[in-house]
Amino acid sequence: MRVLASAPAKIILFGEHSVVYGKPAIAAAIDLRTYVWAEFNKNGRIRIEAKDIKIPGLTVSFSESEIYFETDYGKAAEVLSYVREAINLVMEEAGQKKGVTVSITSQIPVGAGLGSSAAVAVATIGAVSKLLGLELTKEEVAKLGHKTELLVQGASSGIDPTVSAIGGFLYYEKGTFEELPAIELPIVVGYTGSSGSTKELVAKVRRSFEEMPDIITPILNSMGRIVEKAKEVILADYDKEIKFQLLGQLMNINHGLLDALGVSTKSLSDLVYASREAGALGAKITGAGGGGCMYALAPGKQSEVATAIKIAGGTPMITKISREGLRIEDVTQ
Numbered sequence: 440m441r442v443l444a445s446a447p448a449k450i451i452l453f454g455e456h457s458v459v460y461g462k463p464a465i466a467a468a469i470d471l472r473t474y475v476w477a478e479f480n481k482n483g484r485i486r487i488e489a490k491d492i493k494i495p496g497l498t499v500s501f502s503e504s505e506i507y508f509e510t511d512y513g514k515a516a517e518v519l520s521y522v523r524e525a526i527n528l529v530m531e532e533a534g535q536k537k538g539v540t541v542s543i544t545s546q547i548p549v550g551a552g553l554g555s556s557a558a559v560a561v562a563t564i565g566a567v568s569k570l571l572g573l574e575l576t577k578e579e580v581a582k583l584g585h586k587t588e589l590l591v592q593g594a595s596s597g598i599d600p601t602v603s604a605i606g607g608f609l610y611y612e613k614g615t616f617e618e619l620p621a622i623e624l625p626i627v628v629g630y631t632g633s634s635g636s637t638k639e640l641v642a643k644v645r646r647s648f649e650e651m652p653d654i655i656t657p658i659l660n661s662m663g664r665i666v667e668k669a670k671e672v673i674l675a676d677y678d679k680e681i682k683f684q685l686l687g688q689l690m691n692i693n694h695g696l697l698d699a700l701g702v703s704t705k706s707l708s709d710l711v712y713a714s715r716e717a718g719a720l721g722a723k724i725t726g727a728g729g730g731g732c733m734y735a736l737a738p739g740k741q742s743e744v745a746t747a748i749k750i751a752g753g754t755p756m757i758t759k760i761s762r763e764g765l766r767i768e769d770v771t772q
């Protein structure tokens with residue numbers, strides 16, 4: 440028997456990092472997916488085949504007579520540790536230890552702040568639990584995804600695996616979530632091409648918090664208020680133009696506060712400012728930062744903003760919100 444499961448990437452619209460401190464956040468699943476096949480094997484071991492996990496940063500160097508290729512094996516090992524912990528947790532839950540081969544292909548760039556690790560964990564949990572005959576709800580998969588992140592990263596709010604398992608547009612707070620009404624958000628995602636480590640960035644914010652709690656606490660509190668305000672705006676009965684205007688303003692403030700926490704980079708800020716100059720109403724980092732992606736809200740200006748992102752050295756991606764979270768694609772005998 441073989442099982443194929445897939446899970447989507449996400450963007451955090453508001454509240455990354457402060458969500459780790461129990462504040463709310465708003466995030467949406469997007470239409471890039473990770474696919475995981477799971478099947479039993481005869482040698483009794485766990486085998487992971489990473490067919491394509493979109494690790495950025497292949498470096499090529501030349502000498503007189505040779506070409507050297509280097510890739511970021513550290514990043515690949517980090518992704519695979521999410522897979523390994525996810526498999527172990529499912530086997531514990533099922534009370535079975537069996538030889539399983541898991542093969543992964545992904546459309547989500549690693550370390551881009553789009554939740555590639557959570558998507559790979561959620562798809563792995565979905566595929567392996569189905570293979571072992573364990574019927575888990577999407578909420579249970581999200582909880583195991585959160586445990587996986589805690590084991591690998593040490594700290595995690597659980598927002599990424601929750602959005603990836605459930606899909607759609609969610610308001611998330613301390614492990615619970617509420618679905619928000621689908622609103623068409625004319626956004627452009629800009630990828631810097633470099634990657635950040637969520638684990639290291641979360642630890643960096645933690646260090647600042649411990650060193651200067653009186654300075655960092657009000658920043659985190661403001662971020663929490665921004666999320667509540669954004670939710671009010673999304674649910675309010677305003678014209679679309681007013682909603683976009685207010686959300687854009689909140690995005691810009693949220694970006695400034697993330698910069699104050701030290702998770703922006705020059706390339707992220709270049710893409711943010713280029714988007715605003717090209718007419719975006721708001722632009723901010725999405726996800727952990729330290730490289731990765733930003734997004735811009737650009738009603739009527741999506742192609743201008745996409746061009747500005749390209750000129751500023753990034754890769755624009757026009758994405759749609761994905762209503763579908765974890766999907767068991769196919770079960771074959």
Ligand code: MEV
Pocket residue numbers: 451454455456457458459552554594595596597598599637641726727
């Ligand atoms: C990463 O996508 C979001 C962070 O807030 C970490 C987390 O919530 O676990 C930086």
